[in-house]
Amino acid sequence: NLCLLFFQSPVRSCLLLVVVSVCVQQVHGVWPLPQQLHQSADRGCLSPQRFSFTYGRDSAAQTGCSVLDAAFKRYFSIIFPDFTKGSGLLMCENQSNRLSVKTGGCDGYPDEDSDESYNLSVSEGQAVLRSVTVWGALRGLESFSQLVYQDDYGSYFINKTEIVDFPRFAFRGLLLDTSRHYLPLHAILKTLDAMAYSKFNVFHWHIVDDPSFPYQSRTFPDLSNKGAFHPFTHIYTQSDVMRVIEHARMRGIRVVPEFDSPGHTQSWGKGQPGLLTPCYKGGVPSGSFGPVDPTIDTTYKFMESLLKEVKFVFPDSYVHLGGDEVSFACWQSNPNVRKFMEKMGFGKDFTKLESFYMESIMNMTAALNRTSIVWQDVFDYHERIPQDTVLEIWKGEKYQAELSRMTQAGHRVLLSAPWYINHISYGQDWRNSYAVQPQNFSGTEEQKKLVIGGEVAMWGEYVDATNLTPRLWPRACAAAERLWSNEEKTLNADLAFPRLEEFRCELLRRGIQAEPLFVGHCKHEYDGL
Amino acid sequence: MYCLLKLAPLFLAVAVCNGWLFGDFVGKQKEQDEISLWPLPQKFQSSAVAFKLSPASFQIVHAKQSSAGPSCGLLENAFRRYFEYIFGDLKKSEKSRKKVYDSDLVELQVWVTSADPECDGFPSLQTDESYELSIDEPSAVLKAANVWGALRGLETFSQLVYEDYYGVNKINKTDISDFPRFAHRGILLDSSRHFLPLKVILANLEAMAMNKFNVFHWHIVDDQSFPYMSRTFPELSQKGAYHPFTHVYTPSDVKMVIEFARMRGIRVIPEFDTPGHTESWGNGIKDLLTPCYSGSSPSGTFGPVNPILNSSYDFMTQFFKEISTVFPDAYIHLGGDEVDFRCWESNPDIQKFMAQQGFGTDYSKLESFYIQRLLDIVAATKKGYMVWQEVFDNGVKLKADTQIHVWKGRPQYQDEMGQVTAAGFRALLSTPWYLNRISYGQDWVNIYKADPQNFTGTDAQKKLVIGGEACLWGEYVDATNLTPRLWPRASAVAERLWSDKSVTDVGNAYNRLVQHRCRMVKRGIPAEPLFVGHCRQEYKGL
Numbered sequence A: 001n002l003c004l005l006f007f008q009s010p011v012r013s014c015l016l017l018v019v020v021s022v023c024v025q026q027v028h029g030v031w032p033l034p035q036q037l038h039q040s041a042d043r044g045c046l047s048p049q050r051f052s053f054t055y056g057r058d059s060a061a062q063t064g065c066s067v068l069d070a071a072f073k074r075y076f077s078i079i080f081p082d083f084t085k086g087s088g089l090l091m092c093e094n095q096s097n098r099l100s101v102k103t104g105g106c107d108g109y110p111d112e113d114s115d116e117s118y119n120l121s122v123s124e125g126q127a128v129l130r131s132v133t134v135w136g137a138l139r140g141l142e143s144f145s146q147l148v149y150q151d152d153y154g155s156y157f158i159n160k161t162e163i164v165d166f167p168r169f170a171f172r173g174l175l176l177d178t179s180r181h182y183l184p185l186h187a188i189l190k191t192l193d194a195m196a197y198s199k200f201n202v203f204h205w206h207i208v209d210d211p212s213f214p215y216q217s218r219t220f221p222d223l224s225n226k227g228a229f230h231p232f233t234h235i236y237t238q239s240d241v242m243r244v245i246e247h248a249r250m251r252g253i254r255v256v257p258e259f260d261s262p263g264h265t266q267s268w269g270k271g272q273p274g275l276l277t278p279c280y281k282g283g284v285p286s287g288s289f290g291p292v293d294p295t296i297d298t299t300y301k302f303m304e305s306l307l308k309e310v311k312f313v314f315p316d317s318y319v320h321l322g323g324d325e326v327s328f329a330c331w332q333s334n335p336n337v338r339k340f341m342e343k344m345g346f347g348k349d350f351t352k353l354e355s356f357y358m359e360s361i362m363n364m365t366a367a368l369n370r371t372s373i374v375w376q377d378v379f380d381y382h383e384r385i386p387q388d389t390v391l392e393i394w395k396g397e398k399y400q401a402e403l404s405r406m407t408q409a410g411h412r413v414l415l416s417a418p419w420y421i422n423h424i425s426y427g428q429d430w431r432n433s434y435a436v437q438p439q440n441f442s443g444t445e446e447q448k449k450l451v452i453g454g455e456v457a458m459w460g461e462y463v464d465a466t467n468l469t470p471r472l473w474p475r476a477c478a479a480a481e482r483l484w485s486n487e488e489k490t491l492n493a494d495l496a497f498p499r500l501e502e503f504r505c506e507l508l509r510r511g512i513q514a515e516p517l518f519v520g521h522c523k524h525e526y527d528g529l
Numbered sequence B: 001m002y003c004l005l006k007l008a009p010l011f012l013a014v015a016v017c018n019g020w021l022f023g024d025f026v027g028k029q030k031e032q033d034e035i036s037l038w039p040l041p042q043k044f045q046s047s048a049v050a051f052k053l054s055p056a057s058f059q060i061v062h063a064k065q066s067s068a069g070p071s072c073g074l075l076e077n078a079f080r081r082y083f084e085y086i087f088g089d090l091k092k093s094e095k096s097r098k099k100v101y102d103s104d105l106v107e108l109q110v111w112v113t114s115a116d117p118e119c120d121g122f123p124s125l126q127t128d129e130s131y132e133l134s135i136d137e138p139s140a141v142l143k144a145a146n147v148w149g150a151l152r153g154l155e156t157f158s159q160l161v162y163e164d165y166y167g168v169n170k171i172n173k174t175d176i177s178d179f180p181r182f183a184h185r186g187i188l189l190d191s192s193r194h195f196l197p198l199k200v201i202l203a204n205l206e207a208m209a210m211n212k213f214n215v216f217h218w219h220i221v222d223d224q225s226f227p228y229m230s231r232t233f234p235e236l237s238q239k240g241a242y243h244p245f246t247h248v249y250t251p252s253d254v255k256m257v258i259e260f261a262r263m264r265g266i267r268v269i270p271e272f273d274t275p276g277h278t279e280s281w282g283n284g285i286k287d288l289l290t291p292c293y294s295g296s297s298p299s300g301t302f303g304p305v306n307p308i309l310n311s312s313y314d315f316m317t318q319f320f321k322e323i324s325t326v327f328p329d330a331y332i333h334l335g336g337d338e339v340d341f342r343c344w345e346s347n348p349d350i351q352k353f354m355a356q357q358g359f360g361t362d363y364s365k366l367e368s369f370y371i372q373r374l375l376d377i378v379a380a381t382k383k384g385y386m387v388w389q390e391v392f393d394n395g396v397k398l399k400a401d402t403q404i405h406v407w408k409g410r411p412q413y414q415d416e417m418g419q420v421t422a423a424g425f426r427a428l429l430s431t432p433w434y435l436n437r438i439s440y441g442q443d444w445v446n447i448y449k450a451d452p453q454n455f456t457g458t459d460a461q462k463k464l465v466i467g468g469e470a471c472l473w474g475e476y477v478d479a480t481n482l483t484p485r486l487w488p489r490a491s492a493v494a495e496r497l498w499s500d501k502s503v504t505d506v507g508n509a510y511n512r513l514v515q516h517r518c519r520m521v522k523r524g525i526p527a528e529p530l531f532v533g534h535c536r537q538e539y540k541g542l
Helices: A066-079 A134-147 A185-197 A222-227 A238-250 A266-271 A297-313 A329-333 A335-344 A350-367 A376-381 A399-408 A430-434 A445-449 A468-472 A475-484 A493-509 B009-017 B025-034 B073-087 B147-160 B198-210 B235-240 B251-262 B279-284 B310-326 B342-346 B348-357 B363-379 B389-393 B413-422 B444-449 B459-463 B482-486 B489-498 B506-522
Strands: A005-008 A017-020 A036-046 A052-055 A098-102 A118-123 A126-131 A156-165 A171-177 A202-206 A254-258 A276-281 A284-292 A318-322 A371-375 A390-393 A412-415 A451-458 B043-053 B059-062 B107-112 B131-135 B139-144 B169-178 B184-190 B215-219 B267-271 B289-294 B297-305 B331-333 B384-388 B403-406 B426-429 B465-472
Touching (some): A134 A156, A185 A238, A185 A493, A202 A238, A202 A451, A266 A276, A276 A329, A284 A329, A329 A335, A350 A371, A350 A376, A376 A390, A390 A399, A430 A475, A430 A493, A475 A493, B107 B147, B215 B251, B289 B342, B297 B342, B342 B363, B413 B426, B413 B459, B444 B489, B489 B506
Parallel strands (some): A171 A202, B184 B465, B267 B331, B384 B403
Antiparallel strands (some): A005 A017
């Protein structure tokens, strides 16, 4: 490489423009770090005029593959942000820039078994991306886009690179809570964009909860009519939900909805009278309501209809059924519930009642051919749960021990406890997220394999459209790397720091309002508000 | 008939005795929530009688007796701004379509009473920001001594307007007499650790006006970068900014900030912090900083401003001459905090100078020596100065009108406030209001509970407390997260500094603040939520 120094004096001006090119050899990082990455100092330049994405001749996917056609369009403007037609950068005369993509089948939705691996080989004038599925191709396109950089003249370059990459965990999720605060559709779509940049692949949509029920049900429209913060402005219509699912699919992201019961259902009660347990005070109903009433048939009929609708609306094979933080006080106060307990021989153990309810719901879900995810409480109270149920750990203390117990019982597990990033503190708290080792618990190799991944959770108590994005990004990126990359190669947060800083600036460049990690600046600052 | 709805606690007894009646409080609760005032006015009484405001007919006008008229650009702009806040971006309709009903409020007359309305002036520490607001049909009257009080009253007026269930804009019959508890109510933004684009600064000036803040403390430069483009020393930003073109404030940018702030009754006090916190200055000015030594040779790194060279003082003289003309406010913040003595200690020339001066090894004496000369330089520009508390703590001789800015947590800031005021200096409090420090949950409550006069001292000492500032230091803050991190947390400081001392009910404040934050969101400020809930109009940006 040549270092150039030249002087240029514009004809009509008395200014002397001094243009100095310092040829610092940039090697561009990729976040999350690929499993195998070899970069050489040789770089080739990319011309926006000549660059193209093509389907390889032997690729099963060809033009007409909606996921990849759309991805090519998306990544072209991500790779060439300054590109406007005719602004001739005629620097790469003899190079035909081309990324050719060879990949397998194209239709459908990503799922738990999707192969996201890819190989990327960038050589002079040509790059080849190979993957088994379109989902792997998406991951490879993302890596490719992160490899391209601009020099001080605005020319685009990419170094000779070989990448062999695949995710460490199949389930890399992010939870948004649209009940405690309503999140406008564009906030969700933007989050999906940023998720794809960090190679997250599951959007866990905690769509309803105590405070509000924004999901507009086709079967039970009163749920949102009466349970949303506002029946028209603060809801997700069926077409909104479809848009989220499609936007996610295009980015290789699954949408797993959570309909949490029997607790966390205050807002359900408004549109579905008789669903919640009436609490009693001194022998009479107090007017307030507790969890779902597990003692009456109508409850199960309702849940079955709702779950049928959920199956119809959400294509993913997983459904999150919640099951956390059930308060027994109201059940205890209700004479009908107590009578039912007696009849069932539960004694005074209300966890048995909760298990009875959850088991019914999980069986219902299984009958609908869907895999249930439940919060750890369900396992903690009751170990007899269907074997293929996925358990999600959320309680902060001693999650390692919980991992051991659950996997010993043969369950697949998701880890979320150390990644509750709605909890904020002063300083670089991403380092804590980064230090998490999801398989560092006592157990056999078989047990470790049962950890299928983890989730970053952004609960909504203190978060809405005003602060969601900067609070999520780049803090969520730490978990993204932990869930995708080789742990051995990514243990050192200090080494990761400059790469993450660079990635954060790249997020800004792409319009994601990612907050700073520390003092410094980006070439292209956020220009919104 | 008047009924009593929401009022400042001290007013309660008086109002009831005077025959004001409690009205349909419960029924009106919902609507009253909509008008939650923030910060709470000093004296406030309101009745259930409501008037309608129609965007087609309602006007904000100069009162006939007012000393300000159509030539007062500041007020004309404010009229337009508040009309838009009240009615959204509805255009004023043609006169022909006006239709006035009996119960309409047709106008707000703004009556500036002083001979000089100060339309083209700048607000100052002495500015009278009081106003009186009387809302009755057919006209409401806002009376203030000058435009600054009028601005505060316009904000209050706009907060009184609410939408009823049919979407009609309404305002209740109301009387307000209001004035600030403290004269200096500031926000510090740090544009050195991260560069803040102009529009972020302007948006926050808007938000400040909504909260009746009146000082923008612009911590414009620091170790990390020097974005201020100096006319006298352009190399400061050329070499000291993160980028010499994209990450700088040009003279016209600075002018725009000052004018934008002036239009909202906000003073702009720049801080040029020396002798520490000056790394970025050294990039552009050779020999300004002290060369640090490692053993007997220079290590290549630099410390604070070099206090033993006359060239340092020559530079400061020229530099502050420029600053004193660029920034119209009577005060400049000179910093003076956190001077690290190690580099001075390592430098043999400094050691020699210390010996000559008889300072021994007490480097705080050297610091004082520097600060004293700097203060003389700045005093010669006819400006007053603010300094961080260390300057006082180190015993530097100060002009009587110096303002001491208290920021340290240890020892207790109450003790420091006591000492500063006991020495007869005016004090400003920031310690409990470092809003860059975040934690999970409703931390606004502690921010709200802090009181600048809560220290042991005489009444005369308490009077020396001129106010406080909420500080948002920039280590972890830039354009992406500044606004939601600052608002509505800074609003808690705003009420503490404006409203009566007795306004301390957190529950009541919460209810009003929830509404106030939704009002800010509606006006385009991404103020973050206090807790679970929703706003009728959620934030549309992103």
